[in-house]
Amino acid sequence: MSEGLEGGLRALRRIFIAAAAALFISAPASAVTLKYASQNDPQTVDPHAANLLVASRLTSQVYDTLVFRDKGWKAVPWLAESWTQVSPTVWRFRLREGVRFHDGTPLTADDVVFSVERALSPLSQMRTSVQGVASARAVDARTVELTLSEPNPALVQHLTQFRIMSRAWAVKNRAEKPQDYKNKEDAYSARHANGSGPFILKEYTPDVRVVLQANKDWWGRKAGLWQGNLDEVIMLPIQSNATRLAALLSGEVDLVIDPANQDVERLRANPDLRIVEGPEMRVQYLAFDLQRDELLYGSEKKRNPFKDARVRLAVAHAIDAQAIRQKVMRGLSKPIGAVIPDLIAGYHPDGDKAVPYDRERARKLLAEAGYPQGFEVTLDCGNNAPAADICQAVAAMLSQAGIRTRPNIMPQTTLFPKLETYDTSFYLLSWGGGITSDALYTLNALFHSPTGKGDGDFNMGRWKNPQIDRLLGEIKVQADPAKRNEAIRQVLVIANAERPVVPIHQQLLPWVMRRNVDAWFSPVNTVYFYRVTKQQ
C-alpha cells in the first residue's frame, strides 16, 4: 500500500476517533483498563506450583510477600513491617497491621505458617523461596518465627519470592497442596486466587485472558506504594509475534513486553508508541567441558584444549561482544565480564573485567597453547531467541580466530537433558539470577564443583576449584555482610581470571506501549501493574 493511501486511512481513522471522543466527552470518567499482551500464558496462578517467570508475572500482582523490592531493587518491608535475627538460624517477622485478603479475612501469622508449610511441601516448586527454612511458628497473631536448618544470610532476598496465601481459603477450596500432576482433578488454586495483593483475580481463562481488578482496599495504598491509576488489567497471551504487534499498532492492546528484536527499531520511529527498556538480570555465557581429557565433540582426542587457560582466554578475545550487540541484538544488549550484573547483591566491579576483542591475540594464544592450526569443536545451543542467533555469530567469530566451531542448535527440551548428562564439549546458555537477586544463588550453581546435592547444578563443564568451593561454603553461612561480600568478590575475581565460563552480555529488554501508558521497568522483566499509569 502506498504511503499516501496509508496516511489517508490513518487520517480517516483519526477523524473517527475524534468524533467518537467528542460523543463521549460529556460522559463521566470511565474505568481505566490496561490491556497487556505477552507471548505466553501464565500457566498457573498458584503461588507455589511453578517457579516460572510467566507464572510469577501474574502471581506477583495478586499475592504479597513478606519482603519485596523498591525501585532500586533493594529488599524492603512489605507484609512484614520489620524483622530481627534472634540467632543465626532463627528469624522473627512482625506483620503489618490491617492487611486483608481479597475475601475480606485478615492476614494472621497462622497464614504465613501455612504458606511456609505449603511452599516447603514436596509438590511445591518454590522451595528456593524459603531456602534453609525448616519450620515456622506463630508466636502471636502478628509475629512469625522461622527456624532454619542451616544459616542463610540471604534469607530476606529469597523471601521476596515467597507468596502468602490464606489458610482458611485454601482449606475451604481443598487447595492445601500446590499442583499435583497425578491428581485427576482441576487444581482450584491454579485458576483461582485469594491473595492480599494490589490486584484481585477476576477471571483466568488459559490461553485466552486474565482479568485483574484493582484492589481498592490494598494496604499498600495507605503505605504510599500505589503509584498507578489502573482500575482493571486484562492480560492477553498472543503467541505470534506479528499478531501481537498488530494488536498494539491497532490499539487493541496498550502494552507489549516482548516485541521481536528486529521490530524494535521500526517501533521506535512510531510517534504513537513509547519504548521503555532496561537490562534484565540474565547473562548469556559460553561454558566449556573442563572434565574430560578429550573433546567429546571436536577434533582433539588426545587432550582437551579447553583445559588450557590460554585457550579459554583466546575464546574470550575472539568474541566481539560489541558486534553481537549491534548486529544480532540490534543494540539491545550490554557486554559484561561477570556472570552477575550490578543489581545482584554481592556484585563487585573487580570481578567484571571483560577482555577486549582481539583476534590476533586469540590466534597467538592458541599457538602458544600448542594449536597453531586451531581445532574443531561443536557448540551446543538452544533454539530460543536470541540464543540461536548469538550461537551462530559466536561460531563464526571463533572460526575466524582458528577455533572451527560448528553450531548445534536444538530445542530447549532437548538441550537441557543433554547438558544435564554432561554430554557436551562447549555450550551457550543464559542464567537469570533475578529470582533471589543474591550472588550466592548464581555462583553456587555455576562454579561450585557438582555434588549432586544442590551445589554446582549448572556447572555442566564440571569445573573443580577447591578454593572456590571453600569460599562458597563460607558465603553460605557468613552472617557478617562485609566478610560475605569479600568472599563473593574473591569468587568473582577467581572466576574472571580462570574463565570456566565466558560471559557475553546482559540482555536489554524493550517494552513497547501506547504513548499514553507509562510503566516502571523492573529488572526481572515483570510489569508491576501498581506502578503503571494510563492517561485516558
Added chain:
Amino acid sequence: MIAFILQRLLQGIAVMLVVGFIAFSLFNFVGDPVSLMLPPEATQADRQAMRTSLGLDKPFYQQFVTFVENALHGNFGISLRLGRPVSTLLVERLPATLELAMTAALIALVAGIPIGVYTALRRDSWFARALLTTSLVGVSLPNFLIGIFLILIFAVWLGVLPSFGRGDTVAIGAWTTGFLTTSGLKALILPAVTLSFFPLTLIMRLVRAEMLEVLRTDYIKFARARGLSDRSVHFRHALKNTLVPVITIAGLQLGGIIAFAIITEQVFQWPGMGLLFIQAVQFADIPVMAAYLCLIGLIFVVINLVVDMLYYLVDPRLRIERAAAGGH
C-alpha cells in the same frame, strides 16, 4: 448398512491406536518437558524426581501402554503445561475449533461452488479469468501469510476487525459460542476467511473442471435439444453430476480444515485445539499431543464415514450396486 458402519468404526479404532503408537514413538524426539516445567535454575534432583513422578523415565512403549489403559478409563492425563486434565482442555477448546472450521467450510462451499460454476459457464469472460488468477494466490500462498495480510489491512490499517482472539463468548451448557455476540462474530471473520482460502480455491477449481467435463457429455446436449432452459440444464443436470468428487474433496478438506486450523489459530490466537496443540508441541506436553492426535484421527475416520454415506444420497448408482450385491 449397520454392519458397514460398525466395520468402519472398528477400523477407526485401529487407526487411532496406530496413530497413538506412532505418536508415542515420536515423542522421544520432542525432548523433555521437565526442562520447561521447572525453571532453568532447578536442581538436577528436582528434575529427576519430576521425571519419575510423571513416568517419563520409562521407555516409550510402556508410556504408550499406560496411555491406552488410562484412555480406556476415560482418563487422558494432566497437561504438563497447564496442569489441568487433558479431556477438560479438549472439551473447552473443541467449540472454538469447530465453529471456526465449520464457518470456513461454509464459506468455501457457499462461495466455491457458485464461483466454480460461473467460471465454467463464462469461461472466456475477463471476470472469470480474474477469479481464476486470484485463486492461484489462494493455492500458493501459505495460510499464515494470508492471515497476517488480512490482519494488516483490516485490523491495523482500517481498524475495523480485531486482530486476535475470539471476542466475547456465550456459554450454552458445556459449549461456548461466539455466534451470539457482535464481538464474537467480528472476531470470527478474519480467521474463518483465512482458513477458507485454500479449500475455497480447491472447490472452485474442482467444480469448474467437473462442470466443463459434464457440459461436454451427451445427456447435456440432449437436455439442450429437448429445449430445457439454461438454468435447468446447468443446475439440475450438470451441477448435480459434478457433486460426487466435490463431496469427497469437501469432506476430506473439512478434516484438513480442522487439522490445519493449527496455523490459523496460532496467527489469530484463536483459543481452539490447534493453538493448544502447537503450544503442547513447544512444551513437549505429551498427554495433550497424544490425545489431540488421536482425536484428529477420530475426526478423519468419522468424516470419511459420513462422506461414504453421502455418496448414497447423491449417486443412485451406488444404491443399486449395493442392493444387487446383496449388501455388506
